[in-house]
Amino acid sequence: HAKEHDQVFIRYTEAMKKVTQSRVELENDMRKALERNEFFLEYQPQFSLQSGKMVGMEALVRWNHPKRGLLPPNEFIPLAEDSGLIVPLGEWVLKTACQHNKKWQLDGYEPVCVSVNLSMRQFRQYNLADKVDAILKEVGLESKFLELEITESMTFDIETALNQLQSLKRLGIHISIDDFGTGYSSLNYLKSLPIDRLKIDRSFVKEVMLDGNDAAIVSTITTMAHHLKLKVTAEGVESEEQLEFLKGQNCHEGQGYLFSKPVPARVLESEFLSRLAG
Ligand code: C2E
Ligand code: CA
Ligand code: CA
Ligand code: CA
Numbered sequence: 001h002a003k004e005h006d007q008v009f010i011r012y013t014e015a016m017k018k019v020t021q022s023r024v025e026l027e028n029d030m031r032k033a034l035e036r037n038e039f040f041l042e043y044q045p046q047f048s049l050q051s052g053k054m055v056g057m058e059a060l061v062r063w064n065h066p067k068r069g070l071l072p073p074n075e076f077i078p079l080a081e082d083s084g085l086i087v088p089l090g091e092w093v094l095k096t097a098c099q100h101n102k103k104w105q106l107d108g109y110e111p112v113c114v115s116v117n118l119s120m121r122q123f124r125q126y127n128l129a130d131k132v133d134a135i136l137k138e139v140g141l142e143s144k145f146l147e148l149e150i151t152e153s154m155t156f157d158i159e160t161a162l163n164q165l166q167s168l169k170r171l172g173i174h175i176s177i178d179d180f181g182t183g184y185s186s187l188n189y190l191k192s193l194p195i196d197r198l199k200i201d202r203s204f205v206k207e208v209m210l211d212g213n214d215a216a217i218v219s220t221i222t223t224m225a226h227h228l229k230l231k232v233t234a235e236g237v238e239s240e241e242q243l244e245f246l247k248g249q250n251c252h253e254g255q256g257y258l259f260s261k262p263v264p265a266r267v268l269e270s271e272f273l274s275r276l277a278g
Contacts, residue, residue, distance in 0.1 A: 027083050029065065030076060034092060038064050041096055042262035045272045046115075046233060046255045049247050054272050056113040056147070058255065059097035060262045061089070077119070086119045091131065093117075098139040098146060100265050105145075109273040113174065115147040123154045129167035136171065143172035147197070150175065152183025155193060162193060169194045176233070181221060190228060198225050202236025202256070209241045222249040 033039060043057040063071040080086040094116050101114040122128060136143055148168065155161045155177075165175055176197035181204055200221050207214045218234070225232035234246050237256030246254060263271065 023079060026076065027079055027085070030063075030080060030083070030085050030089075033063060033065075034088060038066065039089065039092065040064060040264070041093065041100070042264055043100075043114075043268040044255055044262040045260050045268065046253050047259050049234075049243065049251055049254050054112065054276055055253060056115060057268060057272075058115040058149075058262075059093060059100075059117075061093050081119055081121060084121060086121050087125070090119055090122045091135070094132065095135050095139065098135055098141045101145055102139050102141045104269065104273055105141075107269075109269075110276040111145055112273075112276075113145050113147050115149055115176065117149045117178065118154075120151075120154055123150060123164060124160075128164060129171060132168065132173065133171050136173075144174070147174035147176055149178040149199065151178050152180065152185045152189075155185055155189040158189055158192065161189065165194050176231075179235075181217060190224075190230075195230065197231040197233060199233045199235050199255075200251075205234050205236045205242055205246075205256070206238075208245055209239070215245070218246070218251075219249050222246075222251050226250065 040062055041059045042062055043059055045054045046056040046058065047053065048055050061073055061077075063073075063076055065071050077086065080089050097114045097116050101112075105111050125131070132146075132148075136146065168175060174196045175194065176199055177195055178199050179201040180198040182201045198221060200218055204214050204217050204221075208218050209215075222232050231252050233253040233255060234242075234251050235255055237243055237246065237254040237258045239258060242256075243254065243258060260272070
């Protein structure tokens with residue numbers, strides 16, 4: 001028995017070593033990737049459910065890895081968070097998204113808001129608002145065309161969150177709560193924090209036509225958002241039926257494969273911005 005156990009243990013250790021090695025490798029690669037311009041952004045358009053008009057877009061980062069090919073964020077964002085690289089990467093995302101948005105405005109397209117995801121590490125920085133302000137000024141983008149997405153877990157320390165959000169709101173940008181409903185936090189923060197929007201997590205939207213509980217949750221979030229005078233966006237809208245349900249709930253905006261997958265900047269321009277009256 002002891003031998004068998006040793007064998008299993010050795011195999012386990014070898015496997016763990018490989019995982020650690022590939023993590024370290026990927027982390028080293030990531031350090032160089034920013035300088036080598038291997039990251040790029042895709043944009044997923046967001047639509048008003050009443051008018052069907054495009055009203056904004058979310059910037060989503062991708063990594064064109066020289067050996068591994070195209071990597072989705074879930075394969076490197078957690079690693080970037082652990083290593084701290086998320087801070088420079090997050091700043092690159094923010095600046096690049098603002099630059100694209102400014103360029104589109106200069107090109108004469110109707111101005112829309114761009115949403116950028118913030119990580120916990122970024123949110124904890126004492127000088128975050130100054131950094132955001134500096135980027136907006138450098139790029140020349142008006143603050144009302146930027147929205148930052150935070151998650152419920154970032155509101156856990158409510159005093160710190162309040163200070164940070166007040167500094168950000170003073171700039172004139174918008175704040176949304178991403179993946180709403182999936183965090184473990186209480187709803188207490190909703191009445192005390194200066195937020196503008198709830199984004200209903202796509203896990204609730206997914207089965208809204210099949211699961212009465214999901215339908216009840218979506219309906220309750222939407223109603224609550226209206227009472228709190230918050231905007232509400234549904235994530236992961238994939239079917240006409242879901243769209244009709246959400247419209248019936250007076251959900252303001254939607255984002256999802258039914259409208260469009262995330263697309264490269266030039267596709268957002270040719271397929272979506274160019275169709276807006278401007
Ligand atoms: P998220 O912020 O919730 O972004 C929405 C994700 O849902 C995107 O995945 C998008 O492609 C996907 N999605 C959109 N519509 C649909 C749909 O109709 N059906 C389905 N099944 N999926 C849909 P993506 O691009 O893989 O991003 C995953 C996560 O990575 C994001 O989730 C966000 O948490 C994180 N992320 C992406 N970019 C950044 C970034 O620049 N900074 C930080 N901190 N996190 C990022
Ligand atoms: Ca998001
Ligand atoms: Ca989300
Ligand atoms: Ca369900």
